[in-house]
Amino acid sequence: MIICPGQGFVFVHIPKCAGSSIRRQILQVDPDHIELARSGTHPDLGQIDFGHIPLDQLRVHFPDHYAQIRALDSFAVVRDPLARFGSALRQVLWQYEQRPMTLIPPAELRETTLRILDQVAAEIDAPSAPFIFFMRQDRFILDGEDQVLRNLIPLDLVPDFIGYISRRTGVPMETEARANQNVDLRVKGGFGTLAYKVNDRLRSVLPVNVHTRLKDTALRVLATKKSAAEASGLLDMPELRAFVQDHYARDAAIYAAVSARKVALAQDLAQGHLPITEIPA
Template structure:
């Protein structure tokens, strides 16, 4: 989550919905912004991912930050739940098992996917830090029956959203920049080396330079399909049934966001959407 009192808006970072691409840029528009970002310990909740706090937890444990949702304009990016599940699986396997999805043989990946889904059933309503990438998108938009986020941006319109914020805040931003991408390398054997080199460069180069180098390399090394698509995970009937059962509200919410998108995009383009609330 990024809160900008200066420009009077809140960006709610829904896991695996291009939030990193947005957050890393909009943080620069307000030197006094309030950021909730990295995993860490919490005195009551234990270890949590501060970048992805569902709104019910935000209200209970971070009331000062929650209050900004009442006072400032708020935005969140949403994604097709099936596609997002595949991205969440890839990220979980990489972050917690240090295993690139594209390097796992199909049968092992299928078995591990089924195991993760079994584990997820027990905590889908209150995911642990390890499972937070699978949290329902609706839990970052609604607090109980109350919708708290004003504007929902379908992931395919992230560029228009970034361009709008750039214009409104007077801050140069790159509408085409993408971070933390779910990619499939053309040559699978290059995976371990590519991940190590990327990690080395990310720690040592300025963020903008690292992003440009990474994007150029991916243009050559990666296919146009995501790792989850190429792996076959999204073709599994069990995954489709799981998403239909446990993410039905997200399916409806994403459909609503797409239906509302033309009006929102028009207001982005002409600058008629104000930041802040009356």
């Protein structure tokens, strides 16, 4: 989450909803910004990801930040729950098991997915740090039944949103820049593993804008147009689809409500208006 009091807005980063792409650019618009990010230890909550704190916890443990979300224009990006779950699964496999999803044999990937589904189900209401990527989107938008965030952007309109923030703040931004992308590489095996390692190394030594441009150029050659989860076939897995339908029904309703207004929201952003969506009770 990034609070920009000087610009009058807050960006609430819902996990696996293009937040990394947006956050890197928003950081430059307000020298007095307040950023909650990275994992750490909270005296009451224990080990948490400070970048992804749901509203009910924010209200209790970070009341000043919660008050600013209510007082300022607060934005969040929402995503189709099935695609988001596939992206979260890819992130967990890479970040915590050091295994690129597209390089895992299909049978093993299926068994791994079933194992993770059980783990997510056990922690769905209070996920530990490794499973924060699977937290329901509604917990960053609603506080109980109270809709706190109304300026919601569907994932497809992220470039429009970045353009809106750029015009609102007067700070040039790259509307097509993407970070932490969920891609399927054309190269597999040892060459695929090498590509991931080279990218990690370049990310650690290059300026963000230089790395982003270099990575985007490479991906146009090395990656297919499918996400890693799509290419692996996981999004067609009956157990996974049923799991998402059962456990993320409210997220699906929120995404449907926001997506139904996509044309109007794009017009609002282009005209400099707040992209407001009321979520049905």
